[in-house]
Amino acid sequence: KKNILVQAEPLDQEKVHILHTQIAIILHNQKRTRTKKFNSSKLDKYASELFELRENGASLEDIRIWLFQKKHLKISKSTIHNRFSYWKKESGSA
Numbered sequence: 001k002k003n004i005l006v007q008a009e010p011l012d013q014e015k016v017h018i019l020h021t022q023i024a025i026i027l028h029n030q031k032r033t034r035t036k037k038f039n040s041s042k043l044d045k046y047a048s049e050l051f052e053l054r055e056n057g058a059s060l061e062d063i064r065i066w067l068f069q070k071k072h073l074k075i076s077k078s079t080i081h082n083r084f085s086y087w088k089k090e091s092g093s094a
Contacts, residue, residue, distance in 0.1 A: 042073055043083045054084065 011019070043050065046067070053063055060077040067073040067080075 041083050043075065043080065046071060047087060050080075050084070
């Protein structure tokens with residue numbers, strides 16, 4: 001393979017400023033998207049029931065099956081685990 005270098009014209013200060021502004025906006029929007037991740041969940045309305053199941057020995061797999069059979073939610077065990085962690089963190093008992 002040949003290593004081909006493209007000769008590009010140097011950018012003027014205005015174009016550099018525009019590029020910096022555009023990337024700052026993109027990074028800001030990505031950060032907002034990432035931090036919004038745990039704001040709400042389909043599991044929130046079943047939190048009391050899920051904690052009751054967990055406290056009575058139900059595994060994450062048992063809870064996943066219960067959610068699918070009784071609430072018609074198809075959710076992974078890792079999602080359930082992450083939500084329990086979030087709830088514990090929010091309640092200050094982590």
